[in-house]
Amino acid sequence: KQEVTQIPAALSVPEGENLVLNCSFTDSAIYNLQWFRQDPGKGLTSLLLIQSSQREQTSGRLNASLDKSSGRSTLYIAASQPGDSATYLCAVPREGGSEKLVFGKGTKLTVNP
Amino acid sequence: EPEVTQTPSHQVTQMGQEVILRCVPISNHLYFYWYRQILGQKVEFLVSFYNNEISEKSEIFDDQFSVERPDGSNFTLKIRSTKLEDSAMYFCASSSGTPGDETQYFGPGTRLLVL
Numbered sequence: 537k538q539e540v541t542q543i544p545a546a547l548s549v550p551e552g553e554n555l556v557l558n559c560s561f562t563d564s565a566i567y568n569l570q571w572f573r574q575d576p577g578k579g580l581t582s583l584l585l586i587q588s589s590q591r592e593q594t595s596g597r598l599n600a601s602l603d604k605s606s607g608r609s610t611l612y613i614a615a616s617q618p619g620d621s622a623t624y625l626c627a628v629p630r631e632g633g634s635e636k637l638v639f640g641k642g643t644k645l646t647v648n649p
Numbered sequence: 650e651p652e653v654t655q656t657p658s659h660q661v662t663q664m665g666q667e668v669i670l671r672c673v674p675i676s677n678h679l680y681f682y683w684y685r686q687i688l689g690q691k692v693e694f695l696v697s698f699y700n701n702e703i704s705e706k707s708e709i710f711d712d713q714f715s716v717e718r719p720d721g722s723n724f725t726l727k728i729r730s731t732k733l734e735d736s737a738m739y740f741c742a743s744s745s746g747t748p749g750d751e752t753q754y755f756g757p758g759t760r761l762l763v764l
Contacts, residue, residue: 568751579655579740580692580755587749625692629751635680635744636705637753639692 538563538630542640549616550648557611557643559626564607571600571611572625574642580625583611616647651675653756655741661762662731670726670759672741679746681724682753683716685709685737692740698724699746731763 539562549555559569567588572580584600586593586609593600599612609626623644627637654673662668674681683695696706698716715727724743728735738760742753 570752572755577760579757580742582752582754585750585752627692630694635682635697635699635751636694636707637684637692638694641691 540640655756674743678743
């Protein structure tokens with residue numbers, strides 16, 4: 537059964553700092569991993585999707601890496617801004633061909649001005 | 650930029666009543682999903698829908714739930730005889746089905762409160 541864990545559960549940093557959010561998953565037979573952002577009481581915004589054949593994917597100040605064999609992904613945020621404050625979720629398909637996403641509980645990020 | 654929309658944004662209902670949550674997926678997308686998030690908990694998959702039928706469902710998605718694509722644009726989740734524990738945020742999502750792009754795009758959610 538696929539399980540996703542995100543550490544830390546919460547993170548508070550000063551503005552301008554670079555930071556890393558971690559995601560681990562138990563079943564490495566995935567074909568992609570998706571990172572989302574969730575603002576309080578709101579929906580999920582897709583940030584990046586990284587294919588299992590890729591090691592990294594970049595979008596602006598965000599960089600996601602994937603190490604499928606060790607069951608880990610990281611989301612690197614450069615030069616953090618107060619507007620980055622949100623909960624960041626990672627999700628993987630339940631198993632190889634599944635469309636069902638299994639989510640972690642998220643990391644709540646606060647960027648202080 | 651195209652986006653998934655959901656109505657209503659909030660719904661309050663009495664236990665035992667039926668509710669219908671509505672979604673308009675992105676127009677050229679082929680796969681549709683419902684997820685829910687109970688307050689303080691993880692986002693959970695309910696069901697996926699492709700080619701006018703359910704392609705996958707979770708153990709949560711029992712006979713109380715049903716989905717329908719009544720026309721070319723809407724995708725609905727019906728909850729019959731709601732229970733207190735159905736209170737949650739319900740998210741609709743869609744994906745294109747394009748090989749190599751399995752990104753699921755989520756709507757803003759419907760917050761359901763069952764009293």
